[in-house]
Amino acid sequence: MQLKNVIESPCGLRFMLDKLELQSGFARRWLLDSPMMTRAEEIVASYQELHCFTDFLQRVDTLYINTLCHKLCDLKDIRTTIRNLYQGTVLDDIELFEVKHLALLAADVKKLLAQHGMDKAVEIPDLDEVINILDPDGMKIATFYIYDSYNDRLKELRALMRRHPDQQDELLLQAGEIEEEVRTKLSKRLHPFATAIEQAQTALALIDVDVARARQVQDMGLCFPALSQDGTSQYDDMFHPQVQEALASRGRSFQPVSIAYGMEPTLITGANMGGKTVVLKTLTLCQWLFQFGFGIPAAAARIAIKDEIHFCIGDDQSVEKGLSSFAAEMKNIDAVIKASRENKKLLALIDEPARTTNPTEGAALVSALLRVLAGRDMSLVMTTHYDIEPGEARCLRVKGFENGSMDYTLVEVQDGEAPHEALNIAQSLGIDSEWIDQARALLQAAPGKNNHC
Amino acid sequence: MSIVGLEKNTGKTECLKYVLDNLPVERKRIAVTSIGIDGETVDQVTRTQKPEITLREGMYFGTSEMHYRQRRLVSELIDVSDETTSLGRVVTARALTGGKILLSGPSSGSSLKRWMSDMRQHGIDHVIIDGALSRMSSASPAVSQSMILATGAAYSANMTTLVQKTAHVVDLVNLELTSERNVNRLAPLEKGVWFIDTDGALHDLNAMTSLSQEIHFDGVEHCASLYVAGALVGTFLDKVRKHKTLRHAEIVVRDFTKIFVTPQQYRLFVKGGGRVSVLQKSKLIAVTVNPTSPTGYVLDSDLLCNRLSEAIGLPVYDLLKNKECN
Numbered sequence: 001m002q003l004k005n006v007i008e009s010p011c012g013l014r015f016m017l018d019k020l021e022l023q024s025g026f027a028r029r030w031l032l033d034s035p036m037m038t039r040a041e042e043i044v045a046s047y048q049e050l051h052c053f054t055d056f057l058q059r060v061d062t063l064y065i066n067t068l069c070h071k072l073c074d075l076k077d078i079r080t081t082i083r084n085l086y087q088g089t090v091l092d093d094i095e096l097f098e099v100k101h102l103a104l105l106a107a108d109v110k111k112l113l114a115q116h117g118m119d120k121a122v123e124i125p126d127l128d129e130v131i132n133i134l135d136p137d138g139m140k141i142a143t144f145y146i147y148d149s150y151n152d153r154l155k156e157l158r159a160l161m162r163r164h165p166d167q168q169d170e171l172l173l174q175a176g177e178i179e180e181e182v183r184t185k186l187s188k189r190l191h192p193f194a195t196a197i198e199q200a201q202t203a204l205a206l207i208d209v210d211v212a213r214a215r216q217v218q219d220m221g222l223c224f225p226a227l228s229q230d231g232t233s234q235y236d237d238m239f240h241p242q243v244q245e246a247l248a249s250r251g252r253s254f255q256p257v258s259i260a261y262g263m264e265p266t267l268i269t270g271a272n273m274g275g276k277t278v279v280l281k282t283l284t285l286c287q288w289l290f291q292f293g294f295g296i297p298a299a300a301a302r303i304a305i306k307d308e309i310h311f312c313i314g315d316d317q318s319v320e321k322g323l324s325s326f327a328a329e330m331k332n333i334d335a336v337i338k339a340s341r342e343n344k345k346l347l348a349l350i351d352e353p354a355r356t357t358n359p360t361e362g363a364a365l366v367s368a369l370l371r372v373l374a375g376r377d378m379s380l381v382m383t384t385h386y387d388i389e390p391g392e393a394r395c396l397r398v399k400g401f402e403n404g405s406m407d408y409t410l411v412e413v414q415d416g417e418a419p420h421e422a423l424n425i426a427q428s429l430g431i432d433s434e435w436i437d438q439a440r441a442l443l444q445a446a447p448g449k450n451n452h453c
Numbered sequence: 454m455s456i457v458g459l460e461k462n463t464g465k466t467e468c469l470k471y472v473l474d475n476l477p478v479e480r481k482r483i484a485v486t487s488i489g490i491d492g493e494t495v496d497q498v499t500r501t502q503k504p505e506i507t508l509r510e511g512m513y514f515g516t517s518e519m520h521y522r523q524r525r526l527v528s529e530l531i532d533v534s535d536e537t538t539s540l541g542r543v544v545t546a547r548a549l550t551g552g553k554i555l556l557s558g559p560s561s562g563s564s565l566k567r568w569m570s571d572m573r574q575h576g577i578d579h580v581i582i583d584g585a586l587s588r589m590s591s592a593s594p595a596v597s598q599s600m601i602l603a604t605g606a607a608y609s610a611n612m613t614t615l616v617q618k619t620a621h622v623v624d625l626v627n628l629e630l631t632s633e634r635n636v637n638r639l640a641p642l643e644k645g646v647w648f649i650d651t652d653g654a655l656h657d658l659n660a661m662t663s664l665s666q667e668i669h670f671d672g673v674e675h676c677a678s679l680y681v682a683g684a685l686v687g688t689f690l691d692k693v694r695k696h697k698t699l700r701h702a703e704i705v706v707r708d709f710t711k712i713f714v715t716p717q718q719y720r721l722f723v724k725g726g727g728r729v730s731v732l733q734k735s736k737l738i739a740v741t742v743n744p745t746s747p748t749g750y751v752l753d754s755d756l757l758c759n760r761l762s763e764a765i766g767l768p769v770y771d772l773l774k775n776k777e778c779n
Binding site for chain 2 (some may be wrong): 025077093094097098101143145158162165168169172174175303382388
């Protein structure tokens with residue numbers, strides 16, 4: 001599982017990546033290709049590194065960081081050239097230029113980081129020998145051609161060229177043969193450094209990514225998560241950066257939510273517009289961010305590692321694929337059930353399953369799903385509007401509509417009964433009273449437990 | 454500075470060659486590139502012989518990876534861009550000896566602008582752009598400050614038509630700048646059709662482009678200037694010309710490369726009292742002519758130079774004869 005496979009997840013991961021101030025296109029590609037981390041050691045190491053970079057950002061001034069970023073801008077994708085180097089192909093001038101450019105850049109960045117003791121945070125291999133090979137005159141400038149100093153005869157031929165432009169074509173031909181000999185020798189000498197050159201390229205991309213992630217931690221007020229060993233995850237004052245930004249643009253603020261879930265199913269009920277879907281989105285987002293080593297949008301977080309993350313939300317794309325929203329949803333949840341039979345640490349976040357069908361069958365489907373998944377070794381967080389028997393599930397409820405405003409706080413309740421606030425909320429939205437009053441009257445006339453209003 | 458040909462084989466490459474041969478490379482840092490594929494040894498369209506571009510020692514150039522590998526000079530690589538064209542990435546280098554090169558630079562106006570700003574960082578004083586066929590965009594004042602226009606028998610073998618058609622392009626290039634106040638107000642508007650009334654208030658005509666069939670001039674009273682942010686097309690010009698109050702209004706466009714009207718449409722519009730002006734203007738330095746068409750037809754060089762110079766009020770050169778006629 002690579003970042004690029006989940007980047008379009010409706011949880012808002014794309015927004016976080018777009019907000020990342022990466023300097024080079026290569027770093028972006030490298031990040032998108034990076035695999036999801038599932039081992040505790042690598043996640044811990046990744047956050048230690050990020051911590052190191054956030055501290056570093058606080059120590060250095062703007063001028064220094066701009067210089068570093070400016071340098072990282074120059075990082076190019078030379079993977080094709082490196083591949084040719086591994087294979088022992090004779091590199092052409094453009095490829096030799098790319099290698100020299102990268103080697104000089106790596107040396108520059110290394111020197112710059114060493115000023116603040118950061119050269120050990122990400123190890124950049126020493127490419128001095130590569131620079132020596134490609135910079136015979138010791139100019140330390142990132143330009144390249146087959147220098148005169150590589151071969152005396154070449155030097156003579158070029159001098160002749162300048163003196164006798166009329167013989168240039170013949171002289172170029174002779175010089176061309178010598179140049180090719182030089183390239184062959186250079187490529188042979190560079191071949192042993194292929195691994196170091198590749199490592200340097202990766203290290204520079206990683207530094208770019210680390211600086212960007214550290215800046216994001218500062219800019220968005222993200223936190224470093226603790227690693228949970230017991231399968232439970234806990235978030236204090238969690239927020240969704242994209243929703244927060246959208247609200248801020250309308251002059252409104254985001255109310256952070258605290259939530260914890262463990263290995264028993266968690267059922268979230270609550271009024272419409274109570275932010276249940278946003279909670280699920282944020283939980284999904286946080287889990288991905290955690291396993292790709294980003295800062296977490298919460299005041300504090302303790303997160304368990306998962307092998308697979310399933311986010312099931314009715315999305316419009318499935319309709320374009322020719323599936324009805326119900327069919328698409330059933331297939332997504334089916335994948336969760338199948339995955340839950342395998343021996344994997346699973347997190348499933350399911351938003352209002354079976355919402356598009358009739359309430360009788362819908363409630364039955366949701367109750368059954370809860371029973372099926374309750375027995376499995378997995379974490380499940382599910383929202384619903386249906387009144388269902390919670391069984392072993394923990395029930396959380398959005399506090400809801402109080403004194404004319406929405407309180408998004410989640411409180412633990414004993415049963416899974418859905419709150420009946422739809423009419424009040426509709427009224428507060430200014431919906432036509434002829435309609436709402438009729439509905440109220442119908443509810444009062446009807447028998448049974450629906451009779452709350 | 455960009456060099457633009459009105460048609461293939463109007464002598465654009467000859468003109469570039471002439472410019473490069475005569476620039477003071479000892480005193481100025483010169484960079485040269487092309488927009489799109491150019492500099493091929495044989496013209497891809499008409500299969501006629503084309504002169505290669507000869508660079509002098511010290512000149513910087515931008516070309517594609519493929520053409521860089523075919524270079525016939527010694528040069529030092531300075532940069533390889535991330536942007537890929539159909540012939541590979543754009544590479545920038547400095548000529549260490551004189552010699553021949555095929556030019557094929559950045560493929561779009563915006564990437565050309567990026568390349569030019571990179572050149573500035575290398576301390577380049579002048580960038581010469583070899584504009585591709587029917588790509589006036591490189592001559593846009595948004596990209597280049599000045600231009601040379603190449604025309605000739607390939608554009609029209611009838612001398613009168615050639616003079617008229619060329620004069621029309623020159624008229625458009627030389628359109629006057631609108632008022633400074635208008636420039637400041639209109640330059641930020643990137644799309645749509647707008648008008649400024651005589652009191653100076655700006656109104657949106659709620660049309661995406663001047664092509665829109667739905668443009669209504671109802672209520673457009675006391676209009677001082679009409680502004681077309683995108684392309685100005687002939688049908689729009691006709692509509693304005695036939696409107697009883699708008700016909701004397703000024704039409705403002707971004708620059709001359711945004712105008713797509715026939716000489717007749719433009720002439721009728723101007724005759725009716727209309728006026729077109731621009732937000733940005735590039736300086737037309739000279740016009741060059743190639744009196745020979747690829748089909749072998751040859752116009753009288755002296756007569757062509759004289760008639761064209763008279764019509765446009767600018768010096769006209771036949772570079773192959775290498776003489777000036779004012």
